[in-house]
Amino acid sequence: xxxxxxxxxxxxxxxxxxxxxxxxxxxxxxxxxxxxxxxxxxxxxxxxxxxxxxxxxxxxxxxxxxxxxxxxxxxxxxxxxxxxxxxxxxxxxxxxxxxxxxxxxxxxxxxxxxxxxxxxxxxxxxxxxxxxxxxxxxxxxxxxxxxxxxxxxxxxxxxxxxxxxxxxxxxxxxxxxxxxxxxxxxxxxxxxxxxxxxxxxxxxxxxxxxxxxxxxxxxxxxxxxxxxxxxxxxxxxxxxxxxxxxxxxxxxxxxxxxxxxxxxxxxxxxxxxxxxxxxxxxxxxxxxxxxxxxxxxxxxxxxxxxxxxxxxxxxxxxxxxxxxxxxxxxxxxxxxxxxxxxxxxxxxxxxxxxxxxxxxxxxxxxxxxxxxxxxxxxxxxxxxxxxxxxxxxxxxxx
Numbered sequence: 150x151x152x153x154x155x156x157x158x159x160x161x162x163x164x165x166x167x168x169x170x171x172x173x174x175x176x177x178x179x180x181x182x183x184x185x186x187x188x189x190x191x192x193x194x195x196x197x198x199x200x201x202x203x204x205x206x207x208x209x210x211x212x213x214x215x216x217x218x219x220x221x222x223x224x225x226x227x228x229x230x231x232x233x234x235x236x237x238x239x240x241x242x243x244x245x246x247x248x249x250x251x252x253x254x255x256x257x258x259x260x261x262x263x264x265x266x267x268x269x270x271x272x273x274x275x276x277x278x279x280x281x282x283x284x285x286x287x288x289x290x291x292x293x294x295x296x297x298x299x300x301x302x303x304x305x306x307x308x309x310x311x312x313x314x315x316x317x318x319x320x321x322x323x324x325x326x327x328x329x330x331x332x333x334x335x336x337x338x339x340x341x342x343x344x345x346x347x348x349x350x351x352x353x354x355x356x357x358x359x360x361x362x363x364x365x366x367x368x369x370x371x372x373x374x375x376x377x378x379x380x381x382x383x384x385x386x387x388x389x390x391x392x393x394x395x396x397x398x399x400x401x402x403x404x405x406x407x408x409x410x411x412x413x414x415x416x417x418x419x420x421x422x423x424x425x426x427x428x429x430x431x432x433x434x435x436x437x438x439x440x441x442x443x444x445x446x447x448x449x450x451x452x453x454x455x456x457x458x459x460x461x462x463x464x465x466x467x468x469x470x471x472x473x474x475x476x477x478x479x480x481x482x483x484x485x486x487x488x489x490x491x492x493x494x495x496x497x498x499x500x501x502x503x504x505x506x507x508x509x510x511x512x513x514x515x516x517x518x519x520x521x522x523x524x525x526x527x528x529x530x531x532x533x534x535x536x537x538x539x540x541x542x543x544x545x546x547x
Contacts, residue, residue, distance in 0.1 A: 163391040171357060174293075176315035177269050185244045188217060189324070190317025192364060193371070203242050205235065211373075217245055218374025221324065221333030247325045248318060260519045265325065267318055271311055273352050275322040277330075277344070278519050285345035290322045292362050293353025298387055300407070300420050302452055304486040305352045313358040319365035323347060323375070335376050347377060350385040350405070354422075356392035366400055379403075380445065387422045388431035393438065401440040405448040405479070406431060410458050411466040419458070428470065435474050446475045446512075453482050453494035453502070460498075464505035477512040 179187035186199060197210035212230055216222040223246070225231070225239040248265035251272060255261045261277045271294045279286035294311040296303070327333060327344055336342045347369060349355045355362045366382060369375045383403040386393060393404070408431070410416035416423040423431075441447050449471060453459050467478065480503055483493040494502075499515055506513035 160391045160394060164395060167357065167389065167392060168360065171313060171359070174310060174313045174358075176267075176313055176318065176361070179268075179315055179317050181244050181246075181268070185242060187246050187317050188213065188243050189245055189247075189321055190315055190319075190364070190368070192367070199243075203238070205238070209235070213239070214371075214374060218368065218371065219335045219376075221327060221335075223247065246317070246321065247328065248321050250325065253329075256519065256522050258519055261329070263322075263325065263329075265318075265322060267314075273314060273318075273322075275326065275351060277326050281517075284341055284343055286343065287346040287348050288323050288326050288344055289348050289351050290319060291351030291353055292319060292349055292355040292358045296353050297357060298354055298420065298422050300387065300409075302409070302419060302454060302483060302489065302491055304489070307488075308352075310353075313361055314353070316361045316364035316368065319361060320368050320375075323369060335374065337376070346381045346383070348383045348385065348405075350383070354387055354389065355384050356386045356389035356396065359392050359395065363396070363399055366402060379440075383448070385450065387420050388426045388434070389422070390426045390430050390434045393431075393434040397438045397440060403445060403448070404435070404438055404440065405450055406435060408449045408467075409452050411463050411470055415458060419454075432470060432474065435471075435476075441475045443475050446477045449476055449478045451478055451480055453480055453499050455483075455492040455494045455498070457491065459494040459502055461501060461505055464502045468506060468509040468511065471511065477514070478506050480506075480513060480515045482515065 179190055181187070188196060188199075191199065193210065193214060196214060197207050200209050200213065201207055209231070212228070216228045216231075220227070222228060225236045225243075225245070228236055228239075231239075248267055250263055251266040252264040253261065259279050263275045264272055265275060266272050273291040273294050275291060276289040277286055278289060291314065293313050295308040296305045297310045299307075323344070330343050332343050347366075349362060349366075362384070366384075369377045369382065370379055379400065379402045383405050384396060384400070385405040385407060386396075387407045396402070396404070407420065408416075408428075409419050410423075411428070413423060413427050416428060435441065435447050438447060449467075451458075451467070471478075480499060482499060483491050485491075485493065503513045503515055
């Protein structure tokens with residue numbers, strides 16, 4: 150097997166370039182029109198610092214954290230363990246916000262989609278996908294308003310990137326979903342969770358907004374608040390190789406990779422990011438990913454496009470490519486959207502593809518489309534938000 154090590158100096162330079170470009174699409178300050186600071190999205194250390202700066206004792210940070218992320222409070226007056234004068238002082242300087250629910254739709258299969266509007270008027274979509282057999286489900290969250298990747302099968306890719314979402318706006322999507330289902334305080338221990346899983350698979354490429362996504366994930370994993378296990382969090386990427394390494398080192402959450410093709414020429418067309426990080430480099434990064442194991446397999450997402458990437462020969466090549474990686478292959482029937490040039494593979498073609506991959510020892514479930522009737526399925530999310538800064542109308546490709 151070829152050496153899969155990445156030159157550290159080159160990777161670090163590329164990460165710095167990505168982060169510098171990310172800063173061009175930074176979210177606005179998390180401050181209300183009347184000057185109060187948003188507390189959601191601050192790390193524990195940042196929360197302590199702003200409270201101390203406001204003249205409060207350091208121990209208040211632990212109390213406030215508990216009320217925000219464990220109890221789900223949005224009103225300081227509800228914080229019964231904090232004296233009323235301090236509650237009033239908090240309310241004068243700070244706010245505990247949620248994204249505004251601009252619209253909500255519920256599918257015939259009970260999938261729910263929210264259109265969230267943020268303080269500057271930009272919007273993003275979030276989807277809750279309930280389990281069909283148990284009282285639990287996944288919250289599919291967005292990391293950007295729009296996307297730069299322009300994957301040809303994805304509706305979101307037709308929307309130019311307006312900006313990145315801040316940590317408050319990312320974790321706020323989960324908190325607003327919890328509000329809707331009344332799942333506060335945070336369930337503990339073996340208590341069933343209705344909102345049991347987070348998947349960073351909504352609008353945008355999470356690794357092109359890494360700092361905000363990582364901060365939001367750390368908040369969600371904090372055991373004294375929302376308390377989600379890293380095993381219950383999956384980050385999906387189209388293959389931003391240097392940031393895959395960073396994510397593995399920092400977060401070690403589950404990884405899903407949008408592969409969708411087994412040849413570079415086809416993947417160049419379907420996932421233009423492949424021109425920068427081709428299949429071999431993406432798979433080498435998967436082999437390096439520290440959280441990957443037989444118990445926590447990397448998921449390769451593979452959209453099934455009729456006559457494009459769904460032949461038995463391509464199934465066999467996929468097996469060859471991922472050999473040696475603890476992996477499963479998630480086959481996704483293409484979800485149509487207005488103006489798309491593609492068709493969904495036939496059931497027979499999907500079944501044959503799955504059979505080949507399964508017979509090679511890789512789990513290959515076929516994802517049941519959910520929420521298609523409200524454009525909430527994989528690849529269908531899109532809003533009317535537009536970039537607001539002049540002179541930056543051309544999308545970036547990495």
